[in-house]
Amino acid sequence: MITVLAAPADFNLVTYGYAKSYNILRHLQNYDVKFYAIVNDIFAKLDLKNVTFIKLTSNHRTIDRIFFQIKLLRAVKKFLEQKKVSIVHSFNLPYGGYNLSALMNAVRDYPYVVGPVQAKHLFFYDDYIIWSGRKHDLICLEYYIVKLCRKLGSHVIDFAFRETLDKADIIIAVNNTTRKIYGEIIGDRNRIKVIPIGVNLDEFIFSLPPLNFEILSVGALIKRKGFEYLIKAMPHILKEYPTARLHILGDGPRREYLEALVRKLGIEANVKFHGHIPKMKIIEFYKRCRVFVHPSLSESFSPVRLEAMASGIPLVATDAAVGADEMIDDRKTGFLIPPRDPEAIADRVLNLFSDDKLTYKIAIKAREKVEMNYDWNKIGEKYYTIYRKLA
DSSP states (O other): OEEEEETTSOSEEOSSTTOHHHHHHHTTTTSSEEEEEEESEEOSOOOOTTEEEEEOOOSOHHHHHHHHHHHHHHHHHHHHHHOOOSEEEEOOOOTTOOOHHHHTTTTTTSOEEEEEEOOOOOOOHHHHHHHHTOOOTTHHHHHHHHHHHHHHTHHHHHHHHHHHHHHOSEEEESSHHHHHHHHHHHTOSTTEEEOOOOBOTTTSOOOOOOSSOEEEEESOOSGGGOHHHHHHHHHHHHHHOTTOEEEEEBOOTTHHHHHHHHHHHTOGGGEEEEESOOHHHHHHHHHHOSEEEEOOSOBSOOHHHHHHHHHTOOEEEETTBTTHHHHOOBTTTBEEEOSSOHHHHHHHHHHHHTOHHHHHHHHHHHHHHHHHHOBHHHHHHHHHHHHHHHO
8 A cells, every 4th residue: 555645735625626636636546545635624525535634724714824834844744753654745836835844854754746736827916816815905915015025035935946846756747848847947857747637527528519609718707817808809709690609607806897898899798707606507508608718818737628628619728828739739629829819719719600510620639639638537547657656
């Protein structure tokens, strides 16, 4: 039996959104791997037979974030004093982050794995609102104070980030572009393996898209997601297809601005904001729409693109995601377009609306690619292979 101390498995473990930590744990259930997973808190009902959780929460969100690394270090030291493991794995290391347990050599006697790591993406004020989970009168001031502190302490932060990576025996990157970026940081690509974030194919089941004129987009309503450019593309699309409709699933600080933009363009009848809806409802929208558009200005991976590809809805997406051309083969498994370009969005949507055979061809090819490279079951096997080599 391979025993793994996940330190941390995540800050808060969830089963929605990326849920990358949860899915790694879940898809290693059928292997001879036992996890001891340290988290701040768990926001879901879990039935993971191979995992024992160690929770550190104090039920105060701000305090938990500020002191998490210190509490993590104490928990790691205490655990390893009482029990030996085969491997220590830090699932959650954001770009520019650090792991105090590694820096303080608390895990030096064990093979140490870091990842899946991602490259950095743009981070705006409304990203901070979503990330912090708070919105108050001083949130803008808080954001700029945090930004200033990070800038002033950038040398220390960069040093801690590199040192954490240097401690790792294996670093797992989500794609080859990210591997190259991290290789330049540590000066060694040999320790970096590529395993992507996956998609649950038993949840996002393939079907050929309906030949209607319905467009879907999903995501937080924040500046970085680029929804305004998709909305600005709609008048171009409506000239050719007056009955076309855009469905936007998600909510966020930018909703009022986007709704005002729709009114300004006079396309209220053709654009519907659905807000937050349950995952099963999102899956239904994947089945009822012909085209999925992801107009983001910056992404470090973007699993929502995989959900669309798996479901059989042709994808029009910006090339602003790190490794976008690894996930999407332009004109074969989807369309890649430059960011901030409403006309490019409209052109690609119109291409799909006007060509039924192309719609089906891209849908089928996209699903094939997802099955080959992004099935969580296969990804779990890849993690097990790394564990087996290190243990």
